[in-house]
Amino acid sequence: MGQSWFPGHMAKAVAEIRQSMKLIDVVIEILDARAPRATSNSHLDEALGSKPRVLVLNKSDLADARATEAWLDALGTASAGVVQANCQRGMGVKEAISLAEKAARFTGQEGDRERCRRRFRTVVVGIPNVGKSSFINRAARRSGAKTGDRPGVTRAKQWIVVSPEMEMLDTPGIMPPRVDDPAVWFALASLGCISDDLLDMEGLSISLMSHLCQLGAVQFQQRYGVPADMHDPLLMLEHVSLKRGCLKPGGETDTQRGADLIVRDFRSGKLGRVTLERP
Ligand SMILES: Nc1nc2c(ncn2[C@@H]2O[C@H](COP(=O)(O)OP(=O)(O)OP(=O)(O)O)[C@@H](O)[C@H]2O)c(=O)[nH]1
Numbered sequence: 001m002g003q004s005w006f007p008g009h010m011a012k013a014v015a016e017i018r019q020s021m022k023l024i025d026v027v028i029e030i031l032d033a034r035a036p037r038a039t040s041n042s043h044l045d046e047a048l049g050s051k052p053r054v055l056v057l058n059k060s061d062l063a064d065a066r067a068t069e070a071w072l073d074a075l076g077t078a079s080a081g082v083v084q085a086n087c088q089r090g091m092g093v094k095e096a097i098s099l100a101e102k103a104a105r106f107t108g109q110e111g112d113r114e115r116c117r118r119r120f121r122t123v124v125v126g127i128p129n130v131g132k133s134s135f136i137n138r139a140a141r142r143s144g145a146k147t148g149d150r151p152g153v154t155r156a157k158q159w160i161v162v163s164p165e166m167e168m169l170d171t172p173g174i175m176p177p178r179v180d181d182p183a184v185w186f187a188l189a190s191l192g193c194i195s196d197d198l199l200d201m202e203g204l205s206i207s208l209m210s211h212l213c214q215l216g217a218v219q220f221q222q223r224y225g226v227p228a229d230m231h232d233p234l235l236m237l238e239h240v241s242l243k244r245g246c247l248k249p250g251g252e253t254d255t256q257r258g259a260d261l262i263v264r265d266f267r268s269g270k271l272g273r274v275t276l277e278r279p
């Protein structure tokens with residue numbers, strides 16, 4: 001993958017995180033609850049070192065509730081704990097912060113007393129678009145960090161004083177430099193962690209519909225009026241495009257626009273609460 005996949009600001013961010021780690025007491029890693037494995041980034045582990053880490057399964061409002069419970073169990077051994085969250089509503093944020101504070105203050109090592117006296121510092125990391133800035137804004141109860149429904153909104157690191165006790169470092173979303181597993185690529189693309197400019201949206205919408213059928217998550221059939229005996233996702237794409245009035249000037253079906261619509265609907269939860277991978 002070229003420049004656009006691992007752009008300069010991500011490389012710079014990794015270097016800056018590595019450098020900031022001496023100031024940091026605890027790491028808060030934001031994952032997307034719909035694919036906690038695919039949205040983790042082991043490439044960052046080296047830069048983060050061995051600091052305690054709180055995992056936040058964000059966007060849990062868009063994930064299958066039972067699958068989220070299973071993920072919480074599976075990730076329960078995370079060093080400083082794991083919580084589910086909805087950073088748009090503010091759910092789970094307080095819990096994550098109190099886990100972080102506990103881990104930051106009481107390490108059982110020398111310096112605990114000093115750490116209790118000063119403001120503690122966390123860094124919020126994760127791949128693009130998982131909700132890092134939203135988490136920080138909720139934690140700070142103000143919109144200090146810019147957010148947006150596309151990857152790559154935060155471009156540079158930014159310290160935000162969240163409370164008299166805590167400072168948080170917002171960081172740009174960082175991708176692993178390469179993704180070899182097609183299932184991981186599919187999840188990242190479906191969840192909007194990769195810039196759409198790099199994606200074949202028609203191909204993605206087709207994979208998405210066939211994946212939803214495999215999972216039995218067929219709410220989309222009803223939403224778009226897809227006949228029950230239609231099984232070919234390519235035909236489904238044609239059908240949805242036509243049904244939604246996606247037509248080119250000559251009257252031909254505009255499957256590109258249809259595909260965009262399907263993917264957008266999936267990302268915003270209009271096709272149901274779906275978790276793409278199980279523990
Ligand atoms: N439904 C839902 N949407 C959320 C949640 N948290 C964040 N979002 C939305 O997800 C999008 C991305 O949020 P950001 O906070 O900008 O994500 P980020 O991780 O900072 O993204 P980058 O800076 O691009 O890496 C925004 O449109 C948010 O409103 C959540 O819990 N549920």
Ligand SMILES: [Mg+2]
Pocket residue numbers: 132133134146147153154171172173
């Ligand atoms: Mg951000």
